[in-house]
Amino acid sequence: MRTLSPLRGLCLVAIASTPLMAGADPGEQAIDRYCSGCHQAGGDDNGWSRISAQRKTPEGWDMTVARMQTMHGLELPLEARRDIVKFLADTRGLAPEESAPQRALIERRLNRIESFDHPSYQEMCARCHTGGRAQLQRRPLEEWERLVHFHVGQFQTIEYQAMARDRDWFELALDEIAPWLAETQGLESAAWDAWQAQDAVEPAGDWQLWGHWPGEGDFYADVTITAAEGEDAYALTLDGAFIDGRELDGEGQAIVYTGYEWRANLSLNGRDFRQVLDLSDARPAGRIFDDHDDAFGMRVEMAPREAATPGLTASLPASLKAGTRSRLVLLGQGLADGEIDLGEGVSVREVIERRDHRLVLDVEAAADLTPGWLPLAVGDVGADTLLAGYQAVDRLEVSPALGVARVGNQATPPVSGVFSALGYLGEGEAAIPLGRVPVRWSVAPWDEIAEHDEDAKYAGVMDAATGIFTPAGAGPNPMRRFNANSVGNLRVTASVEGQEAVQDEAQLIVTVQRWNNPPLR
Known part of the structure; x- marks a missing residue:
């Protein structure tokens, strides 16, 4: 029989003695039952210690609950976890204005180069995880300071790692980073107050959706959203086609958090996807992606099928x-x-x-x-x-300029390299965007080292027609020198069909698996 640690036992005693609030929200009840043994209930806002002094995205709150389970032994039924995340995202979330700068992170758009309005934030914090993860939180100064203490206590080597041992990391984090975060991302904000005063977005109805599916082409669909059982829960069906006439159909289930954060599980032409949308705009936009290969995805937009004006x-x-x-x-x-x-x-x-x-x-x-x-x-x-x-393409632009793919196997699926090439007519600010134009794709070694190691031979295969790079399998490769893994450093080139001289290039790093795969990286 498994024994409980003293702290765990104390938490269970406290939980057992906490009365449930009659008629309260299921998430509120779950917090009182499973969390208030360690996070004291009460206070001016009738909230809970530490919990009520933070605001986060749905993914941020879900990661917090997961950390309580993995690091503190919290035993929590899946339904209670869902209720807690829903309640906290609704009552302690981010306004659309606050989440907007980091939508790419929420939508799992990879291969971004981050920049921040602070001289050392990138080195101090964004060296271990994306800087955007902290940008999607709001805390008062004392909570940002506690977060610094948590990092030092939980990750004991943090001050001895690269870009930390050359400075007084702990003091800099407390004296510079925490005050800056409190000033730019404090708990209180006019944007959050204004959003709470608004009615939640009602997505039920008929919509039209469009986007580009890598390797398949542009598509459009009629989307019907109906209310389902559960708070802010919806079902949707999609009936559409690719522009070449091939059918596209699908269905899914969704939940709306914070009044505008749409999260859905979709099946499109038999393939499973996740969908993230920001419903706060009159024309919602977001991304549909493969949860196991999140480089593979599509930006989409939606508009009401019956708009107010033609x-x-x-x-x-x-x-x-x-x-x-x-x-x-x-x-x-x-x-x-x-x-x-x-x-x-x-x-x-x-x-x-x-x-x-x-x-x-x-x-x-x-x-x-x-x-x-x-x-x-x-x-x-x-x-x-x-x-x-x-008549002809004047300029080509490949994106991303720097891509990262990952080798994989059944235990850790590979992450593809997905590239697109956009054409332009003319140059400079007056250039006219042509969208995707027909190109041929190829890969070559990025430098002399990659050529010597034959990276283009071993790292994977580029589809010349689609720009989708499929990495090789993980593990030692007996065909390579020293049984090296099938990683590589590649040059990706797109050439306009019929205008081979019109090209653009990008770099592709093919690296090892990502073992830690949280919703917000």
Whole structure:
């Protein structure tokens, strides 16, 4: 029989003696039952010590609860954990204005270069985890100071690691970093007060969603969201297509935290994804990603299917090449009636689908098409900077400029390298974005060391058509010198099809597995 530590036993005694609040929120009840033995209940706000002096994202609170379980032995049913995170995110979360600067971290957009308005924050804190993780919290000074003490107590070697042993890390953290965080990210804020005074966003209804699926192409879908059983719980269905006509369908379940933070589990064409959206804007945006390979994902936008005012919202694709025939999808409102005019040099061969919020057209761009923006008009609805025409691509831009992929196996799945190439017409600030243009992808050694070690041979395979790099398997590779792992340092090159001289490059580091994989890194 397992024995309890003295501290654990004291916590259980205190929990058993804490009365549950009649009619309280399930999350509030769960905190009183499972947490108040160590976090004293009461105070001016009827909250709990330490807990009530912090505000975080849903992921931040979930990581806190997980730490209580793994480091302090908290035994917590899954349903209670969900209730606690929901309650804390709703009552002690972040306003949209506060989470906005770090949406990329929340959406698992990898390969970002962070920068902060403090001379040593990057070296002091963001050397072990992303700096954005702390930027997604709000605490008073004493709580930031306690966080410093926690780091030194929990991670005893922190002051002896690189970028710490060359300075008085502990004193700098207390005297400089904690006050700066308290000043820039204090517990109280006008943004949070204003958001709490607003009504929560109601997502139920009919929407249109669009984005780009790596390796598959641009897509669009009609999304129907309905209320489900549970607080702020929803079910959704997706009925759409890729612009080449292939079907796309899906379904999912979602929960809304803090009145605007949408979190969903989706199945799209039989593949499982996570979805993160910010519902606070009139046109919600976010990301759909593979939870096991979060480099693989897609930025998406949504708009109400029945908008208040007519207008054109999006064009898929964003450009047409002279002398080609293609399928064009226009999204918006008020598109059911009226003449369709795509500008001089673009003819409509067939109207494949016409609805009030969507047009699917078979179009042809003339060989002598004049490069530039194409003035669009559908009846009384128009747009001058939504669709471009081009003869040739003037400039190519590959992103990310620095990518990281990871080898893997069944225990720790690989993380792909996913690249995109955007074309431009013209140069400088006046350049017209063409969106994704047809390119061919290749990899080569980044430097002499990578060439000597044959990294391009062993690190993985680049799909020449899609820009998706699949890393090799993890573990010692007997084919390599010293049985080295299949890591590598590669140069990724994209070349415009038919214009091979128009290229751009990026660096790809293929490295080992990520063993610690929290929601916020």
